[in-house]
Amino acid sequence: MIGTIVKREILDYLKSAKFQIGLVVTLVIAVVATAINIQDFKLRQQDYTAAREEMKGNKYEVLIYRPPQVLSVLVQGKDRVLGSKASLTTLTIPDRLTGYMGSRGAERQRSLSGFGSVDFAFVVRVILSLMVVFLAYNAVSEEKSFGTLKLALANPVPRHHLLLGKGLAGLAIVLGSLFIASTASVLLMLVQPFIVLAGSDVMRILNLVAASALYLIAFYALSLFVSVLVNRPSTALMILLQLWIILVVIYPHLGVDIAENFFRLPGDRELSAMKQAAFQPYEAEFNKVRDAYRYKGDRSPETGRRYFELQALESQKSHEVDLDFGRQLTRQMRLAQNLCLLSPAVLFDRMANRYARTGLDEYERFMQGLARYWQTKYLGLQKLRYEDLKAYQKAEVPAFDYPTERTAEAWIATIPQGLILCLMSLILFVLAYAAFLKKDVR
Amino acid sequence: MKTIIKRELLDHLQSIQFIVLLVFSITLFSANGIIFAKKFRQVDSTFQQRTAGSQPHPDTQIIFLFRQSNPYLFLAEGGDLDRPSAYFLMAKGYFSASSAFLSRDYKLPDIPKLDWSFIIKTIFSLYVILLGYAAVSGEKEEGTLRLVLSNPVGRVRFLAGKYIAILCAALVPLLAGCLVSSVILAIVLPQILTFDTVSRILFLLLLSAAYLSLFAFLSLLVSSLIRRSSIALLVLLAVWVVFIVLIPDISGILAQKLAKVPSDYQTAKNLGPFVQKEVWDKINGIQARIDRGELRTEEAVKAEAEKAYESGQEKLRFYEKNYEDSVAQRARLARDLSRLSPIALFQYAADDIALSGIHGEEEFLKNISSYSKIYDAYVMKKTGKLISQSNWMFSSSVKVDGKSIDLHSPQPEAYRGDMSDFPKFVERPARLSEAVRYALGDIAGLLVWNILLAGLAFSMFLRSDVR
Numbered sequence: 001m002i003g004t005i006v007k008r009e010i011l012d013y014l015k016s017a018k019f020q021i022g023l024v025v026t027l028v029i030a031v032v033a034t035a036i037n038i039q040d041f042k043l044r045q046q047d048y049t050a051a052r053e054e055m056k057g058n059k060y061e062v063l064i065y066r067p068p069q070v071l072s073v074l075v076q077g078k079d080r081v082l083g084s085k086a087s088l089t090t091l092t093i094p095d096r097l098t099g100y101m102g103s104r105g106a107e108r109q110r111s112l113s114g115f116g117s118v119d120f121a122f123v124v125r126v127i128l129s130l131m132v133v134f135l136a137y138n139a140v141s142e143e144k145s146f147g148t149l150k151l152a153l154a155n156p157v158p159r160h161h162l163l164l165g166k167g168l169a170g171l172a173i174v175l176g177s178l179f180i181a182s183t184a185s186v187l188l189m190l191v192q193p194f195i196v197l198a199g200s201d202v203m204r205i206l207n208l209v210a211a212s213a214l215y216l217i218a219f220y221a222l223s224l225f226v227s228v229l230v231n232r233p234s235t236a237l238m239i240l241l242q243l244w245i246i247l248v249v250i251y252p253h254l255g256v257d258i259a260e261n262f263f264r265l266p267g268d269r270e271l272s273a274m275k276q277a278a279f280q281p282y283e284a285e286f287n288k289v290r291d292a293y294r295y296k297g298d299r300s301p302e303t304g305r306r307y308f309e310l311q312a313l314e315s316q317k318s319h320e321v322d323l324d325f326g327r328q329l330t331r332q333m334r335l336a337q338n339l340c341l342l343s344p345a346v347l348f349d350r351m352a353n354r355y356a357r358t359g360l361d362e363y364e365r366f367m368q369g370l371a372r373y374w375q376t377k378y379l380g381l382q383k384l385r386y387e388d389l390k391a392y393q394k395a396e397v398p399a400f401d402y403p404t405e406r407t408a409e410a411w412i413a414t415i416p417q418g419l420i421l422c423l424m425s426l427i428l429f430v431l432a433y434a435a436f437l438k439k440d441v442r
Numbered sequence: 443m444k445t446i447i448k449r450e451l452l453d454h455l456q457s458i459q460f461i462v463l464l465v466f467s468i469t470l471f472s473a474n475g476i477i478f479a480k481k482f483r484q485v486d487s488t489f490q491q492r493t494a495g496s497q498p499h500p501d502t503q504i505i506f507l508f509r510q511s512n513p514y515l516f517l518a519e520g521g522d523l524d525r526p527s528a529y530f531l532m533a534k535g536y537f538s539a540s541s542a543f544l545s546r547d548y549k550l551p552d553i554p555k556l557d558w559s560f561i562i563k564t565i566f567s568l569y570v571i572l573l574g575y576a577a578v579s580g581e582k583e584e585g586t587l588r589l590v591l592s593n594p595v596g597r598v599r600f601l602a603g604k605y606i607a608i609l610c611a612a613l614v615p616l617l618a619g620c621l622v623s624s625v626i627l628a629i630v631l632p633q634i635l636t637f638d639t640v641s642r643i644l645f646l647l648l649l650s651a652a653y654l655s656l657f658a659f660l661s662l663l664v665s666s667l668i669r670r671s672s673i674a675l676l677v678l679l680a681v682w683v684v685f686i687v688l689i690p691d692i693s694g695i696l697a698q699k700l701a702k703v704p705s706d707y708q709t710a711k712n713l714g715p716f717v718q719k720e721v722w723d724k725i726n727g728i729q730a731r732i733d734r735g736e737l738r739t740e741e742a743v744k745a746e747a748e749k750a751y752e753s754g755q756e757k758l759r760f761y762e763k764n765y766e767d768s769v770a771q772r773a774r775l776a777r778d779l780s781r782l783s784p785i786a787l788f789q790y791a792a793d794d795i796a797l798s799g800i801h802g803e804e805e806f807l808k809n810i811s812s813y814s815k816i817y818d819a820y821v822m823k824k825t826g827k828l829i830s831q832s833n834w835m836f837s838s839s840v841k842v843d844g845k846s847i848d849l850h851s852p853q854p855e856a857y858r859g860d861m862s863d864f865p866k867f868v869e870r871p872a873r874l875s876e877a878v879r880y881a882l883g884d885i886a887g888l889l890v891w892n893i894l895l896a897g898l899a900f901s902m903f904l905r906s907d908v909r
Contacts, residue, residue: 101765134676242462
């Protein structure tokens with residue numbers, strides 16, 4: 001029996017104008033956005049490779065570049081705006097990346113039309129979720145208002161079968177649209193010769209699609225519930241739209257605003273005072289050694305080496321303060337995210353960014369790698385200058401690399417978000433089910 | 443007609459949409475007031491700290507110019523908080539954004555700020571649609587349209603009554619919200635509530651009325667075209683999505699594609715290693731030219747080195763300007779394309795009124811340019827020559843007639859004497875009249891949309907079959 005209902009419903013959906021228009025719009029935007037993002041990725045990749053070849057620093061100032069993430073084609077996240085270059089010296093461990101031209105470049109890229117960017121994640125978050133609302137708002141409410149619900153239930157069909165059938169059919173349509181949109185985007189990526197997807201990337205894309213499915217299912221359950229509760233289809237659609245705008249626009253917005261304005265961060269002056277205080281115990285010795293080395297002409301290896309050590313120590317102390325500040329920024333961001341724990345859109349974004357490696361987690365992993373590189377390899381190289389000048393002159397700048405995240409780690413990290421989304425869908429389905437069983441169908 | 447307006451308005455006021463809108467409006471606008479009051483205080487105290495004492499700090503080599511905190515950001519933030527808050531200026535009119543004063547909380551998600559224009563452009567436009575989609579089609583469905591029109595009421599009056607009722611039902615929560623936000627700002631920051639601010643607020647409200655009226659006409663049009671109200675709502679929402687998401691985003695993408703902007707990296711390479719190598723080649727070539735007898739005297743050699751330096755500086759300016767110009771060109775293109783959407787028209791006009799958009803930045807850069815002439819004159823008076831610093835240098839030595847000459851890249855001189863007469867930098871923000879002049883095109887666009895949609899709505903309704 002369910003089979004018949006599912007079949008009928010699916011056919012109805014396939015023939016409906018809203019599905020056809022929705023699918024075409026989704027597909028067009030997904031393909032156009034992916035194509036443009038692929039071009040953009042190609043340029044950034046070229047720049048990255050060229051910069052590594054051509055814009056080498058010297059042995060004292062070592063320049064490190066951050067590669068663009070291949071999955072940023074699907075989920076831009078913060079990949080473009082976080083910068084791509086770091087310059088290391090004995091005096092500085094950067095706490096933040098800059099653009100190739102210093103910090104100006106990366107910031108400047110953003111001032112386009114003043115609106116956001118489009119990618120696959122955007123298509124899912126905004127376009128497909130709206131399409132889900134359009135598809136499901138009249139699942140029950142319209143049959144009720146037309147009076148066909150009465151007729152359908154006059155047949156020997158148990159109520160829960162009818163709802164289950166409708167639910168399954170709707171889900172099939174929603175997931176089918178998602179599948180088409182993601183297949184189109186991924187295929188477009190695969191045919192590019194310069195995009196090489198590793199096995200882990202494929203796993204990550206699958207995870208991304210699964211997260212999208214969870215997100216859309218949650219919206220579908222919500223729409224079904226409202227459709228069961230409300231008798232007039234246009235009222236149901238109205239209520240759903242208001243819920244949509246709350247969940248996707250207003251609520252995440254307020255979360256970020258609260259975190260931004262009510263999380264106290266130390267000011268610039270406080271930070272520099274803290275840095276000074278951290279180096280206070282060594283200040284006197286530092287001044288003595290510096291004066292001896294630079295002004296009194298004491299070029300003995302011991303003095304030189306001590307001078308270098310103290311310089312490195314100062315950068316390290318100041319880096320610790322920077323690190324602490326960075327941790328506070330991270331806490332601020334987490335606060336914004338946790339305040340929005342009930343918005344499916346924010347949960348989905350977190351998962352998508354994690355899988356695409358375009359969120360802050362990846363950035364911070366890179367920065368940690370940078371600090372470790374400075375501590376071990378960079379300082380080791382500089383030390384040579386005072387221990388063995390010949391070896392220093394011969395030495396090459398050590399290669400930089402940082403550990404990549406295993407897919408399983410990303411998967412474990414996103415379990416909470418996934419669970420909340422599942423739970424939301426489950427509760428809403430159960431509510432819809434209970435409401436339908438008790439509904440007056442006349 | 444009065445009866446129609448009254449009845450419709452009462453209907454709206456009792457509807458769930460209206461109540462929800464009122465709640466949203468008051469919540470969001472009070473959040474807006476609190477947030478922007480806090481933000482302004484914070485930004486302004488930083489500005490005061492930095493500029494305490496003489497502004498700028500007297501120096502003949504390089505100076506920092508700080509941007510005043512903009513008190514109108516609560517109206518339309520326009521990306522202002524992400525722009526550099528300080529620029530450095532050197533002799534010969536060379537200035538650039540300082541990277542030391544960029545926004546610090548870069549880890550938060552990039553979302554549009556909760557300013558008045560954002561609330562009005564997204565939430566209120568949607569609610570005008572929700573208030574208006576059933577105006578004609580709903581009555582048609584229920585059969586009451588026939589009844590109403592069988593009374594001696596003209597169709598034009600009927601539709602006009604509906605239009606006024608929708609607009610009023612949207613404007614009441616808007617005014618309530620704006621009042622709440624203004625009161626909060628007035629209590630926390632009494633100093634920013636000047637005549638100028640109030641006139642900007644009123645202007646923005648007029649602009650919002652024009653913007654919302656366009657959506658009222660649009661919903662009446664669709665409502666009289668389409669019989670079933672749920673389909674009318676669907677179509678209206680599709681149009682709304684196109685206006686608010688598709689047109690602006692796609693125009694951003696198109697502009698990126700069409701405008702030729704040299705990449706960040708390419709520019710960095712030109713500015714750094716490329717120009718440096720050219721200058722070094724010229725300097726290294728000097729000895730050969732001396733040997734060939736082209737340069738004979740010490741003065742000629744020094745002049746040649748200076749020429750090489752200056753040509754390098756010009757190249758730098760050229761690449762920088764080329765980059766800045768093409769980025770600005772691309773931004774303009776993106777904005778022009780997205781002006782197809784009335785939402786963009788409204789946003790850009792609001793940005794202009796709040797002095798926060800691209801035009802606000804241009805105005806500030808003009809201020810710097812005009813100050814740089816005063817600065818140049820001052821440096822000239824104190825040190826006798828104008829030299830702007832470079833991000834590379836050279837030092838080399840050549841031999842003329844057995845005499846060795848050191849060639850160094852010139853450095854701007856730091857004047858050590860009395861600088862109490864150092865010229866003060868006073869930023870002069872654009873007046874409201876100038877701001878309106880910038881916004882004129884966008885305002886005209888909004889009016890055209892209104893006239894067009896009103897004409898269509900009325901003609902469609904007059905010809906529609908009401909049975």
